[in-house]
Amino acid sequence: MSLSSPLPPRRGLRAWLTSDTPASRFQARLGRYYATWRALSSNPLTLLGLAILLALVLVAAFAPWLAPFAPNDQDLANRLAPMGGLHPLGTDQLGRDILSRLLYGSRVTLAIIVLVAVISAPIGLAVGTIAGYFGGWVAAVLMRVTDIFMAFPRLILALAFVAVLGPGIDNAVIAIAITAWPPYARIARAETLTFRNADFVRASIVEGAGHWRILMTQIVPLCLGSMIVRVTLDMAGVILIAAGLGFLGLGAQPPTAEWGAMISTGRDYMLDQWWVAAMPGIAILLVSLAFNLLGDGLRDALDPRKRRS
Amino acid sequence: MPARFLRRLISFALTLALTLFGLLAVTFVIARVVPIDPVIALVGDKAPADVYAAARAHLGLDLPLWQQFIIYLRDVLSGNLGSSSTTGNPVLSDIAHTFPATLELATYAIIVGIGLGIPLGVAAAVWQGRWPDHLIRVVSLFGYSVPVFWLGLVALLVFYARLDWVGGPGRLDIAYDYIVEPWSGLLTVDAAAAGEWDVFWNAVSHLVLPVALLAYFSMAYIGRMTRSFMIDELGKEYITTARVKGASEARVIWRHALGNAAVPLITVVALSYAYLLEGAVLTETVFAWPGLGSYITQALFDADMAAVLGGTLVVGASFVALNIFSELVYAWLDPRARMK
Amino acid sequence: MAQDTLLEVDGLTVRFPSVHGPIEAVRDISFAMGREKIAIVGESGSGKSMTARAILDLIRPPGERIARSIRLDGTDLTRLSPRQMRQVRGGRITMVMQDPKYSLNPTMSVGAQLYENWLIHVGKPKRLSRAAGQKAVLEMLEAVQINDPPRVARSFPHELSGGMGQRVMIAMMLIPQPELMIADEPTSALDVTVQMEVLKLMDGLVARNGMGLLFISHDLPLVSRFCDRVLIMYRGRIVEECRADRLHEAQHPYTQGLLSCLPSYAQRGHPLATLSRDAGWEVAP
Numbered sequence: 001m002s003l004s005s006p007l008p009p010r011r012g013l014r015a016w017l018t019s020d021t022p023a024s025r026f027q028a029r030l031g032r033y034y035a036t037w038r039a040l041s042s043n044p045l046t047l048l049g050l051a052i053l054l055a056l057v058l059v060a061a062f063a064p065w066l067a068p069f070a071p072n073d074q075d076l077a078n079r080l081a082p083m084g085g086l087h088p089l090g091t092d093q094l095g096r097d098i099l100s101r102l103l104y105g106s107r108v109t110l111a112i113i114v115l116v117a118v119i120s121a122p123i124g125l126a127v128g129t130i131a132g133y134f135g136g137w138v139a140a141v142l143m144r145v146t147d148i149f150m151a152f153p154r155l156i157l158a159l160a161f162v163a164v165l166g167p168g169i170d171n172a173v174i175a176i177a178i179t180a181w182p183p184y185a186r187i188a189r190a191e192t193l194t195f196r197n198a199d200f201v202r203a204s205i206v207e208g209a210g211h212w213r214i215l216m217t218q219i220v221p222l223c224l225g226s227m228i229v230r231v232t233l234d235m236a237g238v239i240l241i242a243a244g245l246g247f248l249g250l251g252a253q254p255p256t257a258e259w260g261a262m263i264s265t266g267r268d269y270m271l272d273q274w275w276v277a278a279m280p281g282i283a284i285l286l287v288s289l290a291f292n293l294l295g296d297g298l299r300d301a302l303d304p305r306k307r308r309s
Numbered sequence: 310m311p312a313r314f315l316r317r318l319i320s321f322a323l324t325l326a327l328t329l330f331g332l333l334a335v336t337f338v339i340a341r342v343v344p345i346d347p348v349i350a351l352v353g354d355k356a357p358a359d360v361y362a363a364a365r366a367h368l369g370l371d372l373p374l375w376q377q378f379i380i381y382l383r384d385v386l387s388g389n390l391g392s393s394s395t396t397g398n399p400v401l402s403d404i405a406h407t408f409p410a411t412l413e414l415a416t417y418a419i420i421v422g423i424g425l426g427i428p429l430g431v432a433a434a435v436w437q438g439r440w441p442d443h444l445i446r447v448v449s450l451f452g453y454s455v456p457v458f459w460l461g462l463v464a465l466l467v468f469y470a471r472l473d474w475v476g477g478p479g480r481l482d483i484a485y486d487y488i489v490e491p492w493s494g495l496l497t498v499d500a501a502a503a504g505e506w507d508v509f510w511n512a513v514s515h516l517v518l519p520v521a522l523l524a525y526f527s528m529a530y531i532g533r534m535t536r537s538f539m540i541d542e543l544g545k546e547y548i549t550t551a552r553v554k555g556a557s558e559a560r561v562i563w564r565h566a567l568g569n570a571a572v573p574l575i576t577v578v579a580l581s582y583a584y585l586l587e588g589a590v591l592t593e594t595v596f597a598w599p600g601l602g603s604y605i606t607q608a609l610f611d612a613d614m615a616a617v618l619g620g621t622l623v624v625g626a627s628f629v630a631l632n633i634f635s636e637l638v639y640a641w642l643d644p645r646a647r648m649k
Numbered sequence: 650m651a652q653d654t655l656l657e658v659d660g661l662t663v664r665f666p667s668v669h670g671p672i673e674a675v676r677d678i679s680f681a682m683g684r685e686k687i688a689i690v691g692e693s694g695s696g697k698s699m700t701a702r703a704i705l706d707l708i709r710p711p712g713e714r715i716a717r718s719i720r721l722d723g724t725d726l727t728r729l730s731p732r733q734m735r736q737v738r739g740g741r742i743t744m745v746m747q748d749p750k751y752s753l754n755p756t757m758s759v760g761a762q763l764y765e766n767w768l769i770h771v772g773k774p775k776r777l778s779r780a781a782g783q784k785a786v787l788e789m790l791e792a793v794q795i796n797d798p799p800r801v802a803r804s805f806p807h808e809l810s811g812g813m814g815q816r817v818m819i820a821m822m823l824i825p826q827p828e829l830m831i832a833d834e835p836t837s838a839l840d841v842t843v844q845m846e847v848l849k850l851m852d853g854l855v856a857r858n859g860m861g862l863l864f865i866s867h868d869l870p871l872v873s874r875f876c877d878r879v880l881i882m883y884r885g886r887i888v889e890e891c892r893a894d895r896l897h898e899a900q901h902p903y904t905q906g907l908l909s910c911l912p913s914y915a916q917r918g919h920p921l922a923t924l925s926r927d928a929g930w931e932v933a934p
């Protein structure tokens with residue numbers, strides 16, 4: 001394709017990155033990242049999603065400096081204040097500044113996302129690659145367990161777990177993670193099955209590499225791409241479930257500023273002070289939307305079939 | 310051929326049995342790790358040791374775990390889910406009273422979701438890159454991103470409190486309560502059967518908002534999947550054959566392409582219905598809808614474990630039932646699956 | 650030949666937009682044929698299928714068809730409304746496609762697919778009964794030498810072998826008794842053993858119904874035995890037209906090149922020749 005294109009010869013870093021004949025493995029890898037980044041950044045919606053998430057991280061990190069008030073400072077004389085003025089997004093029923101609570105709430109949201117991803121993705125990856133690589137009765141058992149967990153409605157299962165473990169953020173995280181891994185296991189297994197009999201795996205076996213070594217160095221890295229896409233897309237759902245648990249009063253406990261719980265308290269004032277419940281909802285919507293946008297973009301960028309067209 | 314079909318049936322039945330067994334195992338484990346001591350709940354924490362031990366033996370808690378599990382299995386299979394500590398009724402009869410409310414909500418929602426989602430998805434596939442395509446993308450993106458309970462609150466605020474177009478929370482206005490004898494538990498059906506049209510229309514006005522809300526989510530999901538299945542099918546060679554035959558474009562799209570896209574769509578619809586049953590938990594809380602979702606959440610707060618687990622089990626079992634259903638319809642729609 | 654011209658294509662171009670500017674898959678080709686067997690041969694990508702699809706007005710947007718005229722028995726197909734064109738498609742011109750595994754609808758029974766074609770072109774216009782249609786379907790299956798037509802009519806495409814599938818396809822396309830049949834590599838997906846059977850069958854049916862046949866292939870020896878005349882396509886153009894039995898006398902260097910690439914007993918032991926292309930070939934002689 002580039003052979004016949006009348007472009008002038010390329011020079012510099014970009015040419016090095018986009019070279020068809022990389023001289024080293026390092027160059028090839030960087031080149032691949034660059035190609036992915038190019039594909040990602042060509043879609044403005046993906047960039048928007050990325051920007052929102054970046055903002056989320058920054059806000060979470062700098063919440064104490066960004067927030068005009070402490071999240072739990074009560075100003076009882078100024079309860080349910082409307083938007084504008086001293087409190088840009090108004091105050092809640094205890095006179096707490098909604099903007100500040102939203103900014104601090106981003107920490108809770110971020111923590112939940114990261115913890116769920118860190119717990120559930122490795123579980124799913126392990127179950128799926130092991131089932132896919134070894135096959136036979138190992139796969140039968142593992143995938144049956146996966147199917148059973150898939151058969152449960154996610155939110156209800158999380159509810160049941162929280163009921164047992166007691167309400168609270170940590171338990172909510174555990175409950176969500178327990179319900180989140182099965183789809184990852186399925187994906188990892190499907191991916192593994194496509195490489196299991198590939199020549200490079202055979203070659204490693206011939207070279208005498210052990211099963212674990214092959215799993216860790218050959219199979220797992222190849223599964224990562226589709227896992228990242230799936231986890232990213234899933235995080236939107238995780239945020240919604242976490243917020244749902246918070247809304248039901250089973251997630252973060254008061255007075256923690258958590259967006260779902262904030263909607264729940266704002267609910268009683270919906271008729272006249274709509275912003276108390278509306279603002280946290282918009283925050284949830286934004287972050288979850290960002291994950292969906294980024295996930296869609298990643299899928300397009302990492303899916304080789306789409307990249308070629 | 311019949312032998313193969315039989316094998317398939319047996320393996321399918323085995324899968325189901327295993328899944329149900331797994332479901333029960335999970336609920337059983339949950340019930341046993343629960344920090345609430347059911348004995349104390351029964352006899353109080355000041356009971357003497359011998360009374361405590363007797364109550365414990367009565368509940369079967371002194372037996373080894375596997376025996377307890379078998380007893381649990383036997384109970385559940387004979388329809389005994391224990392009794393609710395709050396309502397005092399058998400959990401099963403509580404669920405029999407609340408489940409129809411959820412079913413009514415989810416069923417109307419899925420009907421609307423299919424009715425809008427499939428045509429929208431087809432239009433998006435046929436006019437790729439044009440406005441129906443963009444519409445379905447925006448609709449589904451929003452649907453995947455918005456918290457359902459929040460959207461429900463906003464909808465209540467706008468359409469009930471401000472505009473007063475629809476009925477508010479609950480299934481009926483108080484004035485219409487207890488007029489219709491429940492028979493199916495689906496209020497619209499019962500009211501229509503009894504000829505109580507006032508009740509019927511009141512029930513409809515209360516249904517509109519939660520149904521619209523849930524239907525939106527299933528429409529987003531079904532529409533998006535329809536779109537991608539239809540794009541796949543429309544690119545296939547048999548579509549060209551249909552055009553070569555001189556079939557009208559409408560026939561090519563709706564009979565040929567959708568006829569084939571319907572096969573994978575069945576699974577999507579079943580899944581979407583299952584999600585609705587689940588989504589009902591949060592929606593019911595917002596709309597004070599006396600369904601299974603409200604029952605489970607209420608039981609959660611009352612630490613009524615028998616009720617929570619019974620409800621969980623019923624929702625899980627509905628998932629399994631939907632699975633069976635979609636498998637059967639799949640085999641009916643796809644001649645290739647009939648043989649394998 | 651002039652008075653019994655069946656199809657006359659004049660200045661047909663098929664164009665697809667692309668990022669590098671428009672691609673012309675077919676470039677300004679013209680040819681005429683009577684009720685005879687005419688072949689289009691050429692390498693992969695030379696535009697054979699696109700020519701066939703353009704005649705049937707089946708180029709999907711963003712591709713476009715441009716033609717001065719495409720006359721079938723005097724009617725200019727380019728001037729027909731989409732509705733009128735649908736009457737022509739499948740009714741007066743039909744097309745048998747390459748692989749019955751993909752070109753038959755997998756979820757419709759064979760009988761239903763044949764019946765659909767009958768209904769569109771025979772049943773509806775003539776207001777015939779359903780029973781008449783079912784009878785016509787079975788007769789047609791019989792005519793393509795299928796044993797036990799009722800059973801095959803009830804079966805689904807995945808239950809048929811390749812040869813059977815192509816017979817079904819031919820039966821389906823013959824139901825409205827078309828004047829022209831296009832066959833786009835109808836045997837290349839089939840086993841060698843059934844290829845000849847299907848070809849013979851098609852040959853007989855074409856002769857019996859007095860149809861014209863536009864046969865697309867890249868098999869030169871086959872074409873020279875089976876057809877009356879041959880059109881050679883190269884890069885979207887017809888570069889040569891000759892009688893099938895005179896193919897070895899072809900003038901154009903591309904045709905000669907193609908012929909010399911065929912393995913033959915006389916050249917056993919020598920490496921097979923390959924085509925070395927020449928930019929001048931694209932210009933019509």
Ligand SMILES: Nc1ncnc2c1ncn2[C@@H]1O[C@H](COP(=O)(O)OP(=O)(O)OP(=O)(O)O)[C@@H](O)[C@H]1O
Nearest residue numbers: 665672674692693694695696697698699700712867
């Ligand atoms: N949708 C499209 N967009 C752009 N170009 C296309 C499209 N479809 C076909 N083409 C181009 O049209 C040209 C002719 O294709 P065609 O299918 O007619 O070839 P063919 O002669 O039938 O080859 P084969 O022997 O492989 O069937 C090809 O070179 C192809 O690149």
Ligand SMILES: [Mg+2]
Nearest residue numbers: 697698699833
């Ligand atoms: Mg072709």
